[in-house]
Amino acid sequence: MTVRRRLSSRPFKAAVAALCMAVGAPLLAGCGTLAEGAEGDPITVMTWAPEDTKATNMPGMPAMAQAFARWVNDSGGINGRKLKVVTCNERNDAIQAARCAQRAKEEDAVAVVGSYSQHGRSFISPLEVAGIPYIGGYGLTQEEFESPYSYPVNGGQAALLVGNGRQLASVCKRVSLVRPDTIAGDELPELLDTGLRAGKRRPAHDVRAPEDAGDYTRQARSALEGAGATSSPGALAQGELDDACVTAALGNRTGTFFDSFRRVQEDHAKVRIASVLGSVRQSLVDSTGGSSSALEGTYATGWYPAADDRRWATMNKVISKYAFDDNRIDPADPGTQTTWIAYTVLRSALESLDNHKITASTVRKALDHGHAVDTGGLTPTLRWGYADMLNVPNYPRIVNPDVTYQVVRDGRLVAVRKGFVNVGRTMERYHPAG
Template identity: 60%
Template sequence: MKPRRRPALLSTAASTAACAVLVGGCGAVPGSAKADEGTVSVMTWAPQGTSATNMPGMPAMAQAYARWVNAEGGINGRRLKVITCNDHNDTVRAARCANRATKEDVVAVVGSYSQHGRSFMSALEQAGIPYIGGYGIANQEFSSPLSYPVNGGLPALVAGNGRQLAAGGCSHVSLVRPDTSAGDQLPPLLNAGLAGSEAGRATDVRAPEGASAYSRQARQALKSAEEPAGTPGEARPSPDSGPCVTAVLGGRTDTFFDSFRRLQKDSPAVRTASVLGSLRQSLVDRSGGRRSPLEGAYATGWYPAADDARWNPMKKVIGEHAFGDNRVDGSDPGVQTTWIAYTVLHQVLESLDDEPATAKSVRRALDQGGPVGTGGLTPELNWGYDNMLAARDFPRIVNAKVTYQRVREGRLEAVHKGFVDVEKTLESGAAPVS
């Protein structure tokens, strides 16, 4: 049993609609507290214009969010300048973004995406800069003492996806995932979620990042899915169960499903699944809406479904301050993560009162403050030691909750009320990454 939480020092009543941060544009001029005590600088980075996963909506959301709160007068009279950086899905560029954050004297890196944790986290640690609300794709986000994640990252999604597929009656599961070190951690997590179900262990299908087609992987996944489950002497699958294929390829998941769709017509009984971020409403829309081959697909996410009323404040800000920027999609988990991360930042800066806003003071508020509310979009967040996960590889996970969704009538809809806690599944499925 976890010890009782400390009294709240950060206001949990402050909802998403009450948050306030100010903006500078992409490549904004430095504006640290040292240079101008009325301005606080932060950075948001993400890959854009690459052949692999791109997340342009995250820095765009940061800028729209900040324009909104700029109109509200700032936080305790402070203006916040948002500096953006493109890591290009490249280790060298990721390190450059971190080094630039140091040079710009930012108080935090907020709501960002980069899979190159080894490149950026050491630079942030050396400078003492906290990393608030990363997307959850790099292992270092869940091990560095300067990382403050707002979700359980890819580990929670994949473990939760396993549990969702087990509950959905999958007789066998094929996992299509990147052939990378980050991808290597996914099979044991999915298998932990499948534990105890008739599906047993999933078939591991490795796929290259940035491929233009995945016909070979689609054939391999279908072949594995169509093979009879179990071994001689084992109980046969129930008549209501069926094979399932889940793909976790980030921005290339749509490419895989396109290849898969061309082959699936001969195997209509095979059901599909993914995790939010890889499977998005925009992908369902592009692939036919109600006639999409993804109709019926299972999806595991971190947050409430995009049509949930708790997202209304964010949608209002997007409508009024994104100025028609089509990069900002309110159903994109990256955009949603950035919104939540800035919600956390706002409460932290507000808690400083008249104390100078620096990387050190922000870090101290995160470490020593009480739980932070996000307007119900996540459970209350608290990065105190007593709230850490008992898993060697992911100790910084403080939010192990996921949501279950499914594509119905062309829309991603919630199929389970509230959050599902996968803490125990993560603790049993954690495995070292090579």
């Protein structure tokens, strides 16, 4: 068999560039075309997230993207080319989410990376029309796990809720779920119930709540009643199974809910509380009293290792050096962490490509054709081939069904057990309502 060696086009392009400079561009019609895609041109990507809104805000995600770009560019770029990050404020608004997607096309972005939006229906279609891949979305919407242009790095809200159900089934007899009264929130109860059923527990009591409220007293009372909490105060004996558990998934408003819940709970027996990471964060525990916080003992289900895990060391060093005065970035926030992992995927994919052929199409093809990404143990090796995807109704793009179980202990979110919990088989039992 004869092996043909592909000749590099770089000497030829360098010669043409020199000729263009010598004779002047107007005299050589092809100069402009040949200059396009040159090694000096930056590689443009976009990151969006809501900022300065009355609901969930995720300013740390675009801030982390910019810090990552500064680190990469200070380290020589992507095979010599700079990485340019364009950010967009999604504003928790469907129209603005669509505008951000349109802007990604106008900026000639090769990918949208590490972003947050609950308006999947608004942004996915424009990205598909433009052929732009969506790498490492936060995982809020069904569309992120359906579109062939989406490459999720975690199992999204689906994995968190199924994992939270499994975690609570081992310690709770009855559970109430407090969740946003939104389209994205409508998917959460059945997912939690899938995990509860795996532990032979009854479905959770579903409590809808406005995601921008300033008080949740009514929802707190409903949650306690739905979980069967008794009206006689008193602590449970150590090791006793909790009769009533309340889990909340309200994003930034989870702290507001627990404030209301704490006041209402005083007239009831001890109730275990829980949440999913992103709703309960280390910053929330710190702001509510640390080791004396009402959140002490709260269970949480996350996608990644606990924030004190050594596998976050590189990210923490990058934040310290390239965003040391940027208080938007919380290293313990799962949004920040998701953006870090998503950009790790992007960098790996870009470095696998011919430097002169980096486009949205070639990035997508690299990921579709089995490019594997090592995230340093923060996730399993990520691949988006057909054989890597789970058979989960409405979520066919999930390739990472791992979660972690954490608990607030002595004012810190720490791991309950070492390693990940794979909830893939449980997720495959999920049956969408209706």
